[in-house]
């Protein structure tokens with residue numbers, strides 16, 4: 206288990222994790238990280254030459270405790286692009302600190318990833334959309350009451366030689382160029398993606414109808430309990446981000462929400478997600494290599 210609740214990951218911690226992972230995987234260094242949300246595990250099936258490492262075995266990783274989150278790190282290739290994929294993520298409501306929940310993002314960076322695709326299942330607040338729609342995250346609102354960067358900010362983070370800002374900019378959090386690439390890939394596949402704002406709450410209780418009204422008023426299109434801390438860390442250490450939210454349930458007055466419904470809708474949308482993530486890997490890599 207990670208011991209420090211306030212410090213960024215240390216060089217020693219990350220080295221220990223990486224040395225362990227190197228005993229399990231010796232293929233090409235991953236350039237793209239992928240985080241799979243509730244019910245979205247199916248994307249893992251598209252990864253070729255897969256090596257799976259359970260989180261429980263990885264030094265300084267915590268455990269997945271939520272249904273629909275397999276709890277393993279996958280190495281392999283997506284359309285020939287070396288990737289590392291979290292088949293399941295960590296949430297604050299599981300009792301983890303923001304630093305524990307985002308440690309794998311630092312590991313991805315240390316392994317060589319220049320960008321990360323984060324995906325999630327989300328409740329749909331936008332009344333013109335439907336269950337199953339895939340939203341490219343254009344921006345987020347962090348209402349989790351936590352920020353993974355709280356605490357000392359060393360001159361250079363253990364993940365990167367460059368200085369990590371005390372006050373990192375979040376203006377192009379969800380990279381516009383990569384977002385446009387994924388949108389083009391989706392439309393070439395006949396998938397009509399949406400763009401919008403993801404709001405993250407701590408959970409684990411779902412929202413009340415009054416909270417839904419409030420979240421619409423402040424400009425959110427969908428709501429979830431994850432992602433934003435991962436994205437803040439990724440941006441802090443200089444990784445580009447693509448965010449995908451699958452609309453798994455409509456947030457409507459008098460309509461109950463349950464996690465089984467979320468997982469089922471995630472699984473159903475999974476096929477489109479698989480195709481989208483798969484076909485986006487190469488163009489994303491081309492864009493990263495160009496910049």
Ligand SMILES: O=P(O)(O)O[C@H]1O[C@H](CO)[C@@H](O)[C@H]1O
Nearest residue numbers: 242243325326429430431467
């Ligand atoms: O964000 P992901 O991990 O996809 O999961 C979403 O689904 C769960 C609630 O059903 C919450 O964990 C929420 O954040």
